[in-house]
Amino acid sequence: MTETFQRPVGELLRGWREQRRLSQLDLANRVEVSTRHVSFVETGRSQPSREMVLRLAEHLDVPLRDRNQLLLAGGYAPIYTESSLHSPAMLAIRSTLRRLLEAHQPYPALVVDRWWNIVEFNSGIKIFTEDVDEQLLKAPINALRLTLHPDGLARRITNLAEVHAAALTSLQRQVVSTADPELQDLYDELRSYSTADQPLHPGQTEVVLPFNLDYQGHRLSLLTMIATFGTPLDVTVSELMIESFYPADEQTAELLRELA
Known part of the structure; x- marks a missing residue:
């Protein structure tokens, strides 16, 4: 997902949800939040917390590389390192x-x-x-x-x-x-x-x-x-x-x- 951090975090999360073929209701039930909250996050009406970004990413099975991009898009620092094998x-x-x-x-x-x-x-x-x-x-x-x-x-x-x-x-x-x-x-x-x-x-x-x-x-x-x-x-x-x-x-x- 090249340069996906330039897109809004809600838009990226919606892309991953659709990629996983889940409805907003499916995702809301998994994360244990309301469907309305998921909708607000995806449309940008609600700014998700760092913890919410990570919870959504986990239930969407987003790879660690792309979880860092989601965090950047949400205005947060990445939490997963990317170390060289020779370090x-x-x-x-x-x-x-x-x-x-x-x-x-x-x-x-x-x-x-x-x-x-x-x-x-x-x-x-x-x-x-x-x-x-x-x-x-x-x-x-x-x-x-x-x-x-x-x-x-x-x-x-x-x-x-x-x-x-x-x-x-x-x-x-x-x-x-x-x-x-x-x-x-x-x-x-x-x-x-x-x-x-x-x-x-x-x-x-x-x-x-x-x-x-x-x-x-x-x-x-x-x-x-x-x-x-x-x-x-x-x-x-x-x-x-x-x-x-x-x-x-x-x-x-x-x-x-x-x-x-």
């Missing part, structure tokens, strides 16, 4: 991430920010970076672009149509949740990578979509999990996602151990 204050976070990544070896794992740029990774991701266009490996490396770009990992993904569709669905949910124009641009870019010639045909016995790829003549089948920090109070921390890959079968597990 002394983030030492414990960096140490935790590195322990997680190292403990996950020989399986691939990486940490991405809100825009899916890779900020940390373990040696296991070499199976993803081999034989991709060098332009895709220039910092910041975007994990989704690296995966789905025609000159990237996509050439070795054997169920590309399914992976492409699943990634778009997940990213679309993130776009709706954050209303972030940069994520919308990424979504539009990824959507332009056509997989029309590859029909969707998930296996009848699959309960989770596997990530299947060729690596040096081997077939690897992986499952992926996304984790985040609980109860973050810093914008940067709240936007970090740890993506861990696990072998979907014993053959893949054995191959990854041998490759390590």
Whole structure:
């Protein structure tokens, strides 16, 4: 939401309420105030207190980055820090991430920010970076672009149509949740990578979509999990996602151990 702090706080809150597809009555019931009060806040007839801005933002599930913008729009100072991962204050976070990544070896794992740029990774991701266009490996490396770009990992993904569709669905949910124009641009870019010639045909016995790829003549089948920090109070921390890959079968597990 670029420069949204220049818009009135009530207008911004109304935008988030509509984004969440809630009526004024729905929101009023959640926050335990009158519908009239919500209406007055949204139209600017009532100036919400700092506490009310935060209560409304919490019940609207507004990301921390945008809660700071709401506070600024309401005339209040932001309360959530946005620290660099390399700052002394983030030492414990960096140490935790590195322990997680190292403990996950020989399986691939990486940490991405809100825009899916890779900020940390373990040696296991070499199976993803081999034989991709060098332009895709220039910092910041975007994990989704690296995966789905025609000159990237996509050439070795054997169920590309399914992976492409699943990634778009997940990213679309993130776009709706954050209303972030940069994520919308990424979504539009990824959507332009056509997989029309590859029909969707998930296996009848699959309960989770596997990530299947060729690596040096081997077939690897992986499952992926996304984790985040609980109860973050810093914008940067709240936007970090740890993506861990696990072998979907014993053959893949054995191959990854041998490759390590």
